Amino acid sequence: MDCKYFGKCASCVLHDMNYEEQLNHKIKREKERFSDLTTMEFDIIKSEEEHFRNRAEFRIWKNFDNEDNLTLSYAMNGYDKNVVEINECKIVSSHISDVMPKLLDKIQNDQTLSFKIFSIEFLGSTIDDLLVTMIYHRKLDSTWIEKAKELEKELNIKIIGRSRKQKEILSVDYINEELEIDGRNYKFAYEEGGFTQPNTKVNIKMIEWVLENTSESSSDLCELYCGGGNFTIPLSTKFNKVLATEISKTSIKSALRNCSLNEIDNIEFIRMSAEEFTEALEFKRDFRRLKDVDLKSYDFDTIFMDPPRAGLDDITRDLGKDFNKIIYISCNPETLHRDLQELTKTHKIVRFALFDQFSYTNHIESGVVLEKR
Known part of the structure; x- marks a missing residue:
């Protein structure tokens, strides 16, 4: 890789x-x-x-360009304890990799969705079901819920909003998975916050x-x-x-x-x-x-x-x-x-x-x- x-x-x-x-x-x-x-x-x-992880989490890093416009990027910890801004990740699943830039672009261009966002967590499946948890340092109001529902529909994902003592589930808080194991098909539902491989x-x-x-x-x-x-x-x-x-x-x-x-x-x-x-x-x-x-x-x-x-x-x-x-x-x-x-x-x-x-x-x-x- x-x-x-x-x-x-x-x-x-x-x-x-x-x-x-x-x-x-x-x-x-x-x-x-x-x-x-x-x-x-x-x-x-x-x-x-590469593209083997169906679960990942990233910090959201904020910068401003020369014209004082907000720019967002995903971020990880670096070796020198500083933040490394990234625009892609080769180890996440192909579906998560495909959604990452589209999601960030939508958030960056919407003041309600971008205001005080702190991190994003992804939980995906092999049947392209994707749950995105957006974590904020502020209370999420009805305007955020309305905007997030539009985003959920546009990107065909499931969204949960989280802030301190608040969890907003827009549709469901789990993803569906189907696995062929030893020649037999099994169905699983993986919940946000629960352990998954x-x-x-x-x-x-x-x-x-x-x-x-x-x-x-x-x-x-x-x-x-x-x-x-x-x-x-x-x-x-x-x-x-x-x-x-x-x-x-x-x-x-x-x-x-x-x-x-x-x-x-x-x-x-x-x-x-x-x-x-x-x-x-x-x-x-x-x-x-x-x-x-x-x-x-x-x-x-x-x-x-x-x-x-x-x-x-x-x-x-x-x-x-x-x-x-x-x-x-x-x-x-x-x-x-x-x-x-x-x-x-x-x-x-x-x-x-x-x-x-x-x-x-x-x-x-x-x-x-x-x-x-």
Whole structure:
């Protein structure tokens, strides 16, 4: 990928390597990190080299020309801690890339839309559904709503306006997505403010990797940190029943909607933390949220975990040891290594994968399958 902002914009830190070089750099680093736990070959899931992100956010930078006319640009942080003004971004999806200049031009030429705008967030899908959140340092009034509705219609996008303690939804606050996963079509709705995987093509391959390493079973699946059901819904086809937990209200709302969209009826979603669920599953504490859930009716064999960067806490890590099979998706190799040092005392690593969700950065995600010794 050739980008005129390489070396200036601090988003793509591995700009001095081509894609294969940076990927090999990350693979070598992670093999060294986990060499005390496994010497097996890793499965490598590559990213597209450009236009791979379906989620992005930019500051809006204001300048005035020689005739004192307002000019706007997108902006990112630079290496020298100064702002780098940009007029394009090669890593965002083609649809977002196409809308970015058109949107900025419309905002710049409208005093109501441009007044005290601070940043813009994009959330897109592979079926060209696009949600744009415009964030302001002022209260949004009826005039702004009228202008934004015109803009929404003209650019065929969905717009949300945000300011302090204010959220204006002009049509809906989610996008629609359709993904073909392992030969089957799935529908998803991704809400503004909820977590979504930013690299859709890699996300599909991640899910397919998990499915490949999950045999059809008459037993049940336990899932922690389920988000909006990204893995849960495809995995439900492999198990009798699924019990999935998530702490975020927004994500649980999305998960329930996505379950309905795909006509899945064997998943029970519970809004509670992994720590709380561990206490409930071990019958150490009663929760009113579980009054209609019969935990004793589940015959768990596999646990699927996709924790945040902090990884697993001690209690949840110990819970994982009780399952015959553990599937662990990690966004932080440091905490994954820490957790695996404990989990490998009772389980052996049988598959290991690296998922390059974030090209041109040092970040890489991992997947590990463990089976009881």
